[in-house]
Amino acid sequence: MLKPLGDRVVIELVQQEEKTSSGIVLPDSAKEKPQEGKVVAVGSGRVTENNQKVALEVEEGNIVIYSKFAGTEVKYEGKEYLILRESDILAIVG
Amino acid sequence: MLKPLGDRVVIELVQQEEKTSSGIVLPDSAKEKPQEGKVVAVGSGRVTENNQKVALEVEEGNIVIYSKFAGTEVKYEGKEYLILRESDILAIVG
Amino acid sequence: MLKPLGDRVVIELVQQEEKTSSGIVLPDSAKEKPQEGKVVAVGSGRVTENNQKVALEVEEGNIVIYSKFAGTEVKYEGKEYLILRESDILAIVG
Amino acid sequence: MLKPLGDRVVIELVQQEEKTSSGIVLPDSAKEKPQEGKVVAVGSGRVTENNQKVALEVEEGNIVIYSKFAGTEVKYEGKEYLILRESDILAIVG
Amino acid sequence: MLKPLGDRVVIELVQQEEKTSSGIVLPDSAKEKPQEGKVVAVGSGRVTENNQKVALEVEEGNIVIYSKFAGTEVKYEGKEYLILRESDILAIVG
């Protein structure tokens, strides 16, 4: 198991097809394109300057879209994951 | 449905004509030009350093103008959207 | 109507003459030169880290001078406006 | 009248002579050199993150020295002024 | 003994094999790749702006993955260690 720290999230990569499972089609433009994935683990949250934890908005099982260049790739027990901060997640899908 | 996180907003793109539906005409200059769109979903707000959520000012249905280079384009169920932070929205129109 | 967000202000551009209506003459130097305009709408203010709104100092009708390179130009119903943050306004005139 | 915003100050420029009226002589070196001027208007102060105004230390009539490259020049009713932030003022003279 | 300061952590380097002991295999891509190590000492935590210590999430004995370019290498009594901030640790493994 991977237990992300702070406001980090572990994402299971979704293979990019022309049309993804949840119906998102990434447009053909020069702009930064988001990616889609499934949240498999969430951290316990960042700590504010008055020393309180901020729980994450995303939960295990959420399908999310996130910035293409965000996070760090990890292979764990044969599967590919991405670990990124919740702030790099744009939206929950569905 | 796209549920944006934090202080993010989902915008439905408005096709740029010489004069847009709400009457904004973008001037012909070298300055950064704003874009116009319709808010279709808003996040629950950013969390301050004393751990309180700041509700967004914009609401679903608002026509807004925003910075041209802000946000990330997404195609979802055949429609084009832009996901950006509320701080990239300049004003509500109308 | 344009309703600016946060600490933003909508300025009606004043045509630059050699001597403007309120008596400001911009000097001929290499330094950054301010511009003059009339406030036509103000936002409800920025939100501090302890979640309180900070009302703006400027009000509708104020003649203000502001940084030359600040803000974003918008044409709305035939008139030119500038949307900028209050922090880009230097002073109220008169 | 020019009413500066926030922590800004309006300075009446003092003509640089070899020795200024208050006795400051600017040295001949490659270092950044300060300028001297008279405060003619002060803002009501910046707002902290717990939403309180911080009154300025300088007052109308103070002779101050300030960073050479700070602020924005304005001509108003025939006189030259400089608008800068109080943090660009180094010291009160005399 | 090495007693790290603040939010720092001392990591015992795990030799990189094709498949590491905890089952992480680092993928072959141009992206930044994480490293794996064992926590052998933790600091007492950073101090927030309201003067409270924030205890670390990781503990001695945790296997963690961390950013490849983070931290400073130290050799102490014949062993190699890495000292880094907890914020450079991505996740706890297992």
Added chain:
Amino acid sequence: MLKPLGDRVVIELVQQEEKTSSGIVLPDSAKEKPQEGKVVAVGSGRVTENNQKVALEVEEGNIVIYSKFAGTEVKYEGKEYLILRESDILAIVG
């Protein structure tokens, strides 16, 4: 008199000899070298984000060493001074 603002300090320059009066000899290396001077005036302190003044640690008469490239030179009534922020002072000597 020069009354420095905020967390600023006025320093009377001490002529650099090979060995200064308080016994500091500056080493001959490529690293940034500190300077020595005498505090002749101190500001009333910076204001924190909860609107309290932080009194300075240094006092009039202290001999201090400070970063070589810090501050602004001023000549006042025939003497050379340096105005810098207390944070540019490294230590009090003696």
Added chain:
Amino acid sequence: MLKPLGDRVVIELVQQEEKTSSGIVLPDSAKEKPQEGKVVAVGSGRVTENNQKVALEVEEGNIVIYSKFAGTEVKYEGKEYLILRESDILAIVG
């Protein structure tokens, strides 16, 4: 005596041998290498934004390792010292 300000620390340089007195051997790599020294004076601590002093973790007599490029060298009464911020200290040794 050198009395460091704020969160600064005065370090007595330890001559770099292949193996230092406390047993640290610096590895031969392209990464930033830490240095070892003895704390001879500590400041009274930085002041937080709610105006409280944060006492330092290190004490006089501690052997510490610190970033190679941190701090400012000073020669005082014939001895070489380094003045740096506590945040540049990685760990206490022993």
